[in-house]
Amino acid sequence: MNAPDNPAPAVELLGPAEIRQLADKLGVTPTKKLGQNFVHDPNTVRRIIGAADIGAEDHVVEIGPGLGSLTLGLLEAAHKVTVVEIDERLAGELPRTVAWRAPAAADRLTVITQDALQTRPEQIEAPTALVANLPYNVSVPVLLHFLAIFPTITRVLVMVQAEVADRLAAEPGSKIYGVPSVKASFYGDVRRAGSIGRHVFWPEPNIESGLVRIDRHRDAEWNLGDRDRVFPLVDAAFAQRRKTLRAALAGHYGSAQAAEEALTAAGIDPKLRGEKLGVADFVRLATVSADSAPEYRR
Known part of the structure; x- marks a missing residue:
C-alpha cells in the first residue's frame, strides 16, 4: 500500500x-x-x-x-x-x-x-x-x-x-x-x-x-562555586544605585575603607557605580576579597 x-x-x-x-x-x-x-x-x-x-x-x-x-x-x-x-x-x-x-x-x-x-x-x-x-x-x-x-x-x-x-x-x-x-x-x-x-x-x-x-559559558574564568561569593556583592552594589561602589559595598565589607581596599586590589575604581561593572569585574572582586580576607568568604 x-x-x-x-x-x-x-x-x-x-x-x-x-x-x-x-x-x-x-x-x-x-x-x-x-x-x-x-x-x-x-x-x-x-x-x-x-x-x-x-x-x-x-x-x-x-x-x-x-x-x-x-x-x-x-x-x-x-x-x-x-x-x-x-x-x-x-x-x-x-x-x-x-x-x-x-x-x-x-x-x-x-x-x-x-x-x-x-x-x-x-x-x-x-x-x-x-x-x-x-x-x-x-x-x-x-x-x-x-x-x-x-x-x-x-x-x-x-x-x-x-x-x-x-x-x-x-x-x-x-x-x-x-x-x-x-x-x-x-x-x-x-x-x-x-x-x-x-x-x-x-x-x-x-x-x-x-x-x-x-x-x-564554556571557558569562563569562574565556576558555579564562585556564585555564593559573587551574588551578595552584586546585590549590595545595586541596592543603592546612585552610590559609589565604595559606599554601596561598605556594609558588605564592614566599612567604606575596607571596601575601597578590596576594590583597589581588584583593579576597580572605588568611585564607580555598580552599573559600570561587568560580571567578570564582580568575579574578580569576589576572588580578591576571598584571597585577602577569609571572613569575606561566603
Missing part, C-alpha cells in the same frame, strides 16, 4: 480552537497570580524552538507548560521533554493532550507537578536545554534557579515580559543594567532573541513579550 501524498505530521500543534476546547474541558480560567497566558499560534511555537536550536539529542526542561502548546512542539524536535507545572489540573491533562496530538511521543514526556522554585536537581536527569514561556511574575527567580541547579543546561530560550527581557540582556553602563543582567551573565552569554506580539496569547496580555537566549 502506498503512503499518502501528504501524511499527517507526527505532532499536531494546538491552535486557538484547541486551546479553548482544553480550557473549557478543564474549567480553566487563566489567572494573573500564576502568570497564565497560553500561546495559541503554532508559528510562534516553531519560532521559539528554532531560536533555541533544539535537536534530536536534547533533553529539554519546560517550566509552566500550561495547556501544552510549546510542549508539543518540543516533543516534535527533542529526544525527551520534562515539564514542571504547578497547576494540578493542567499537569494532569498534559499527558492526555500529548496522547491526542502526538501519540508517538507520549513516552518521551515526563510531568512534574510542583512549584518550579522547589525543583531539586535529582528530580530531572541532565537536561541540556531550558525552553519556556515563563510565568511573568516569577520569571527571573525561576530562570536563575534552574541555571544554578542544572549545570548540564547549555542553552536557554525563554519568553518573558519585554521589559524583563531588556533588563536580562542589558550591557554594563545601561540605565536598565542591574542585578538580573549580572546574574544571568554569570551563567552565560545573554542576548535578546526577538519580540512576541500580544495576539498569539489567550488571554491577550496587556504587555509585550520578548525572547531571551542564554548560551552557557
